[in-house]
Amino acid sequence: MSAGDLKTLLRQLHAELAGSSRVDAESRKLLDLVVADIEHLGGAADSAPGRIESLALRFEVDHPRVAATLRQIGDLLAKAGI
Numbered sequence: 001m002s003a004g005d006l007k008t009l010l011r012q013l014h015a016e017l018a019g020s021s022r023v024d025a026e027s028r029k030l031l032d033l034v035v036a037d038i039e040h041l042g043g044a045a046d047s048a049p050g051r052i053e054s055l056a057l058r059f060e061v062d063h064p065r066v067a068a069t070l071r072q073i074g075d076l077l078a079k080a081g082i
Contacts, residue, residue: 006076010035013069020063030055038073049074 017023017031034051052074059067 006038006073009069009073009076010038013066013073016063016066016069020066022062023066027055027058030058034070038077049077052077 013031013035017028023031030051034055037051052070056067056070056074059070
């Protein structure tokens, strides 16, 4: 995984979310936490893979592109051993 790949996916996720007005406040808050974990890859990052998959499942029906992007991010992090 390159840092560029991760940044590209994060930009894609932000763009997809910005184009959707149907994301509820709780889901957006959880997404913000996951994105912060990934961007900082610090202490809370250990919980990021589980949060990412939970969010992907939550978004699967109404926002399949967001779910797919989240899974790509999770895959990249898993390959990096995070």
